[in-house]
Amino acid sequence: MNERVERLRAALAEPLLVTNPVNVRYLTGFRSTNAAVLVEPDRVRLFTDFRYAEKARRLDGVDVIETSRNLLASIAGQLAGRVAFEADTVTYAGWETLRSGDAEPVPRRRTVERLRAVKDEEELDAIRRAVAVTDRAFERFARERFTGRSERELAWRLEQLLREEGAEAMAFPVVVAAGPTAASPHADPGGRPVGRGETVVVDAGAEVDGYCADCTRTFAAGELDARLRAAYDVCLDAQLAALAAVRAGVHGRDADAVARGRIDATEFAGLFGHGLGHGVGLVVHEEPVMRPESEDVLAPGNVVSVEPGIYLPGEGGVRIEDIVLVAEDGCDVLTRFPKERTAVT
Amino acid sequence: MNERVERLRAALAEPLLVTNPVNVRYLTGFRSTNAAVLVEPDRVRLFTDFRYAEKARRLDGVDVIETSRNLLASIAGQLAGRVAFEADTVTYAGWETLRSGDAEPVPRRRTVERLRAVKDEEELDAIRRAVAVTDRAFERFARERFTGRSERELAWRLEQLLREEGAEAMAFPVVVAAGPTAASPHADPGGRPVGRGETVVVDAGAEVDGYCADCTRTFAAGELDARLRAAYDVCLDAQLAALAAVRAGVHGRDADAVARGRIDATEFAGLFGHGLGHGVGLVVHEEPVMRPESEDVLAPGNVVSVEPGIYLPGEGGVRIEDIVLVAEDGCDVLTRFPKERTAVT
Numbered sequence: 001m002n003e004r005v006e007r008l009r010a011a012l013a014e015p016l017l018v019t020n021p022v023n024v025r026y027l028t029g030f031r032s033t034n035a036a037v038l039v040e041p042d043r044v045r046l047f048t049d050f051r052y053a054e055k056a057r058r059l060d061g062v063d064v065i066e067t068s069r070n071l072l073a074s075i076a077g078q079l080a081g082r083v084a085f086e087a088d089t090v091t092y093a094g095w096e097t098l099r100s101g102d103a104e105p106v107p108r109r110r111t112v113e114r115l116r117a118v119k120d121e122e123e124l125d126a127i128r129r130a131v132a133v134t135d136r137a138f139e140r141f142a143r144e145r146f147t148g149r150s151e152r153e154l155a156w157r158l159e160q161l162l163r164e165e166g167a168e169a170m171a172f173p174v175v176v177a178a179g180p181t182a183a184s185p186h187a188d189p190g191g192r193p194v195g196r197g198e199t200v201v202v203d204a205g206a207e208v209d210g211y212c213a214d215c216t217r218t219f220a221a222g223e224l225d226a227r228l229r230a231a232y233d234v235c236l237d238a239q240l241a242a243l244a245a246v247r248a249g250v251h252g253r254d255a256d257a258v259a260r261g262r263i264d265a266t267e268f269a270g271l272f273g274h275g276l277g278h279g280v281g282l283v284v285h286e287e288p289v290m291r292p293e294s295e296d297v298l299a300p301g302n303v304v305s306v307e308p309g310i311y312l313p314g315e316g317g318v319r320i321e322d323i324v325l326v327a328e329d330g331c332d333v334l335t336r337f338p339k340e341r342t343a344v345t
Numbered sequence: 346m347n348e349r350v351e352r353l354r355a356a357l358a359e360p361l362l363v364t365n366p367v368n369v370r371y372l373t374g375f376r377s378t379n380a381a382v383l384v385e386p387d388r389v390r391l392f393t394d395f396r397y398a399e400k401a402r403r404l405d406g407v408d409v410i411e412t413s414r415n416l417l418a419s420i421a422g423q424l425a426g427r428v429a430f431e432a433d434t435v436t437y438a439g440w441e442t443l444r445s446g447d448a449e450p451v452p453r454r455r456t457v458e459r460l461r462a463v464k465d466e467e468e469l470d471a472i473r474r475a476v477a478v479t480d481r482a483f484e485r486f487a488r489e490r491f492t493g494r495s496e497r498e499l500a501w502r503l504e505q506l507l508r509e510e511g512a513e514a515m516a517f518p519v520v521v522a523a524g525p526t527a528a529s530p531h532a533d534p535g536g537r538p539v540g541r542g543e544t545v546v547v548d549a550g551a552e553v554d555g556y557c558a559d560c561t562r563t564f565a566a567g568e569l570d571a572r573l574r575a576a577y578d579v580c581l582d583a584q585l586a587a588l589a590a591v592r593a594g595v596h597g598r599d600a601d602a603v604a605r606g607r608i609d610a611t612e613f614a615g616l617f618g619h620g621l622g623h624g625v626g627l628v629v630h631e632e633p634v635m636r637p638e639s640e641d642v643l644a645p646g647n648v649v650s651v652e653p654g655i656y657l658p659g660e661g662g663v664r665i666e667d668i669v670l671v672a673e674d675g676c677d678v679l680t681r682f683p684k685e686r687t688a689v690t
Contacts, residue, residue, distance in 0.1 A: 031533065032531075033531075050530070050618040050619065051529070051530040051531045051618065051619055052529075052531055054528065054529050054658065055529055055532070068638070069620075069636070069638075070638075085437070087436060087437040087438040087441075088436050088437075088438045089436060090436060090437050091432060091433050091434060091435060091436055091437070092430070092432040092433075092435050092436070092437060092439075092440045092452050093432040093433045093452065093454060094437075095437045095440075096432075096452075107437055107438065107441075109438060152513075156508060160505070163501060168497075169518070173514070183399065184396070184397075184399050184400055185395075185396040186377075186378075186396045186397060186400075187400070188376065273395040273396065274395065274396055275414075291414070293413070293414075293415075313399065
């Protein structure tokens with residue numbers, strides 16, 4: 001039987017109804033927007049509607065139950081006794097539906113997510129390939145002309161390069177943010193052309209075999225002024241310090257504090273306005289997280305981003321991000337694309 | 346003040362906390378994965394974290410409140426009294442967070458969704474442009490060679506054409522399903538090359554200014570056998586009959602029954618395994634829905650897909666889909682790409 005299901009069973013106090021589509025995919029390999037998996041000690045049932053049922057019947061090791069489009073209502077009619085549900089996925093309305101039958105739904109959190117945080121060999125292989133595709137696309141992208149082209153045009157060019165290099169999909173929408181827009185950590189690419197002297201924050205990742213990469217580099221469109229150069233150098237220093245600190249047993253908040261401390265000791269104090277990093281796998285933001293309020297502790301087999309940033313309102317921004325594999329004695333930086341300050345045309 | 350907010354206020358019994366990101370976008374134009382809008386009689390507050398706050402402050406007519414990453418926890422600390430929440434979006438865990446403060450959260454469903462079902466002129470303009478982009482991309486796509494190329498390669502080609510014609514993004518992942526794969530209404534494009542004599546179901550739509558198009562055509566890769574030809578002709582007949590039936594005041598289930606009746610009167614009875622259609626707008630599946638169990642009634646200004654299909658396990662499938670604007674006396678078919686049976690090479 002499936003080893004992931006076995007690990008999950010060992011963590012369960014009662015049967016678990018898995019409704020997060022990513023968790024369904026993790027446990028069974030099945031992709032659907034309307035499916036649920038009920039993991040019991042002696043069997044695994046997969047519920048899905050007509051549209052997906054034929055595909056589901058090709059899976060090994062699961063009993064497929066065809067439902068109506070109203071998945072939870074169909075399931076509620078077939079359950080009894082205590083059944084755990086994913087409280088971070090099931091909506092309030094879904095919970096009302098689940099408890100309308102004979103079952104006693106019990107809220108549980110992060111059960112499958114905690115398993116997903118530690119990657120197995122098959123997962124690491126897919127992540128390495130996604131990172132390699134992303135590296136190659138960034139290499140080609142860095143040879144493009146930036147100035148005079150819009151963020152949106154550049155983002156689409158990078159998406160094409162990622163696809164040409166082997167991405168099945170984007171891990172998330174490509175970010176290209178230049179000049180004042182780069183001062184916002186989560187900007188949509190716009191129509192403004194990149195100007196000389198601007199930093200250009202480029203954040204993108206390939207999806208390969210369902211697994212995500214995530215890479216940010218900040219390019220200099222021509223010569224930067226002294227303040228933006230300094231921001232770059234401080235951000236890179238903070239990123240390298242964080243990489244040196246990441247290892248199994250370290251608290252996410254402490255890794256974050258290493259990078260934050262470097263930045264807060266400079267003129268850029270207070271301008272690192274997000275967390276240091278997050279797990280990457282089937283989705284691009286997963287466990288563990290490294291930020292000031294995190295309770296997570298790094299473990300061998302975690303794959304996390306390490307991505308400090310400095311955001312200067314009205315002026316620009318810098319962010320540098322690698323993906324790393326956490327080990328007992330440190331971390332293995334999977335991203336290979338260089339990160340010294342690089343000018344583009 | 347914003348007319349959409351005014352229409353919403355008229356429908357509210359108490360302040361509404363809007364957390365569905367699409368509804369936030371509809372009411373304020375603001376795009377974020379971590380934002381909420383509280384609509385009260387005298388003001389509109391937008392809650393979001395640092396990453397999005399700078400962008401939010403450029404909005405008119407809303408007070409921006411910067412929160413921690415844990416949006417609902419921050420909001421719960423600032424509310425009191427009865428506050429409606431979106432029961433189809435807030436998770437069980439989110440509801441527990443909301444009720445941890447001084448507020449009394451009241452579940453409400455479909456409040457903003459019902460408003461979104463009737464499009465205003467600005468929305469119709471965006472949808473028409475998204476449909477036109479999709480039409481042009483399908484025209485170019487129909488001139489491509491199909492046989493010998495994989496579904497995945499063809500899907501990526503169509504995505505490129507959609508982008509070249511003006512799509513900002515895909516309304517949903519492009520579907521190209523050929524031969525036996527076409528027998529599944531929701532198949533992911535695979536690596537198998539398209540063979541001669543197969544039907545190829547192509548389902549895609551551009552996103553333009555945030556609004557979606559949705560179009561399905563079924564191409565014949567060379568000559569089809571008599572059964573697949575018959576399936577095509579029956580599906581087209583059902584689609585035309587449904588288009589003639591769609592108008593304001595018609596129940597979604599009755600429009601569905603028109604197409605279903607045509608198919609069920611043939612050798613393909615029982616093989617139309619999904620609903621007739623769904624609303625299309627900021628997302629590609631929204632209200633109203635036309636399927637057997639629907640309670641929705643069509644209204645002027647609804648924009649819906651009309652998409653019967655016939656699925657023959659092991660053999661192939663056919664689906665034909667247009668987008669239409671519902672009017673008092675009928676419907677205006679927005680999709681222009683032809684739908685007679687068309688052979689591709």
